[in-house]
């Protein structure tokens with residue numbers, strides 16, 4: 001296997017040090033994501049010596065900003081948001097490679113100006129660069145950016161296949177199946193699939209990558225990872241935050257589009273997929289798509305259906321009173337946007353037939369916690385099963401995605417003493433105690449992977465469409481019924497009581513995440 005085709009799980013950092021000379025262009029460079037995540041990620045890659053020796057970063061946006069102001073904006077973003085403190089020498093080496101290009105996203109001339117600047121840099125360095133375009137704007141301008149990159153020739157810049165331009169596209173990728181297909185069609189006019197990196201930052205999280213290692217590098221789990229042994233799987237992505245200043249975006253989106261269609265579906269497909277034939281990106285993504293294809297259409301009913309939606313009302317989060325969703329700034333009085341949704345999914349394949357996968361995500365929940373809990377079946381109640389005499393629980397394997405990253409196995413044990421009493425106990429593996437706490441942020445991994453051309457942790461076009469295929473009928477159903485069927489939950493709680501129904505119908509219960 002050649003060095004360049006090996007997967008980073010196996011090669012560690014050595015592969016990354018070969019990142020090609022790159023000009024990174026971020027569209028939407030004055031924005032929140034660039035400030036909080038992307039610039040700090042570049043800084044941390046630089047600290048780790050993982051940026052290519054020849055590296056340039058051009059911020060693109062409509063806002064007027066001289067280069068000095070953009071460097072100051074970048075320095076402040078590192079001060080405020082980097083996981084590691086600012087090191088003056090690293091910053092001094094990096095900042096001269098940061099510059100800003102002012103232009104409108106729908107103005108072809110602005111893109112020609114950007115192209116001229118890129119040609120100037122190449123002339124100055126007397127070499128070709130790989131171009132990496134990162135679209136970090138609201139989705140309303142994804143299309144003009146992609147079209148202009150194609151029309152002015154930047155999408156095919158240079159003739160060297162090794163340095164082929166790449167485009168990273170932020171979420172949301174469409175708002176339903178039709179718009180996702182349309183976006184895929186537009187991108188395909190200008191970029192080949194291998195140039196396209198659809199981002200889902202959950203795939204960049206350490207624990208999510210570790211899921212593949214847990215499943216396929218340990219022989220004890222795979223034999224029991226199926227309908228013979230697993231009773232149900234619960235995937236929870238809970239946030240304490242409310243909508244904050246993002247009501248304009250969020251009210252058009254809701255929890256189903258914002259979190260379920262992408263992040264929780266990705267967690268599901270990694271948890272449920274078959275072993276890939278190899279670790280190359282296409283083999284892994286083929287298996288993920290197969291799982292999504294096997295998911296059955298949701299039962300769309302108010303009573304007895306497969307989905308619940310709810311909005312938070314005023315409540316206490318960490319002892320602090322917070323307003324309800326309808327009182328948040330920018331939320332229209334007519335809003336019926338869900339801030340919580342829960343689904344019950346059936347995967348109709350050999351491995352999972354009959355095992356419900358429960359997904360839930362909400363804002364303003366009791367704790368910020370994301371986890372995948374695989375609940376195993378009860379042992380036959382022969383020895384310790386009679387009556388209520390013994391405290392026996394089903395085994396659960398919990399992959400703690402965040403915070404407090406790690407894996408917990410819940411099992412039963414005998415309480416020490418002369419009488420036979422049992423009690424559920426936990427075996428923990430903690431990332432921080434084993435590996436230290438300063439692990440790379442998801443965006444560091446994802447920027448680096450896009451720079452080196454590894455698309456494993458990005459979403460393929462057919463994958464995003466399959467996910468929208470499952471979600472879109474539900475979006476239409478909820479839209480048709482407006483506020484009818486919309487439940488409520490108190491901010492700071494674990495969600496609406498109605499979501500318990502999804503599980504009770506199968507005699508299951510939501511676990512209390514973190515327990």
Ligand code: NDP
Pocket residue numbers: 027028029030031032033034060061062063105135136137138139140141170171172
């Ligand atoms: P912002 O709202 O901060 O917008 C980014 C930049 O785009 C702005 O600074 C502005 O730059 C330009 N812009 C804003 N509104 C418009 C508009 N209506 N038309 C044209 N340009 C506009 O977005 P974020 O940085 O929060 O998000 C960027 C992308 O990343 C989005 O697709 C979002 O869904 C995604 N994302 C964001 C996350 C976050 O935590 N912020 C998390 C995950 C994904 P200028 O005026 O200078 O052109």
Ligand code: BG6
Pocket residue numbers: 171201239241258
């Ligand atoms: C984003 C959503 O994709 O993920 C946000 O748009 C959400 O609404 C965020 O807050 C959560 O990400 P994380 O990494 O903090 O769990």
